[in-house]
Amino acid sequence: xxxxxxxxxxxxxxxxxxxxxxxxxxxxxxxxxxxxxxxxxxxxxxxxxxxxxxxxxxxxxxxxxxxxxxxxxxxxxxxxxxxxxxxxxxxxxxxxxxxxxxxxxxxxxxxxxxxxxxx
Numbered sequence: 001x002x003x004x005x006x007x008x009x010x011x012x013x014x015x016x017x018x019x020x021x022x023x024x025x026x027x028x029x030x031x032x033x034x035x036x037x038x039x040x041x042x043x044x045x046x047x048x049x050x051x052x053x054x055x056x057x058x059x060x061x062x063x064x065x066x067x068x069x070x071x072x073x074x075x076x077x078x079x080x081x082x083x084x085x086x087x088x089x090x091x092x093x094x095x096x097x098x099x100x101x102x103x104x105x106x107x108x109x110x111x112x113x114x115x116x117x118x119x
Contacts, residue, residue: 002028004096005053006089007063008038013085013092015064016108018044024089025056031097033090050074062092062101065108083107 006013007020014020020041027035042052050073053061060080074081084104085092095101 001034002060003056003058004028004060004062004093005056005058006085006092007061007066008089011089013062013064013087013089015086017061017063017066017070018049020063023053025058026090026093028093028097033093033097036090047073050077050079054079060096062089062096067108071107 004026006024006026007017008014008024009021011024022038022040025037025039026033027037039056042048046069050070054074054077058079060082061074062082062085064084064086066081066083071081071083082092082096082101082103085101092101
């Protein structure tokens with residue numbers, strides 16, 4: 001089984017990972033979504049969210065923009081990061097599973113400009 005976390009706002013891929021309203025966790029078997037769960041964002045603190053999602057068994061993360069620090073932590077934990085995604089969360093997961101969703105490397109460099117990320 002694979003677990004994919006999508007940073008989301010109202011079911012859409014969030015433009016900024018750390019400031020999303022929730023994470024939709026998709027459980028996948030044989031490239032098919034078998035379960036979906038929405039978990040409220042527990043709060044944005046440097047380094048916290050990557051560890052939080054890792055502890056939940058997440059194997060991949062999909063977001064619009066995401067900070068370099070978060071990417072580094074995910075990489076250390078062997079979790080794939082797909083940045084620069086947009087649209088409906090479930091559609092993004094389906095595209096990822098089909099191999100058509102690739103990371104654009106949309107990295108946020110300054111938290112004070114988070115509204116400009118992933119746009």
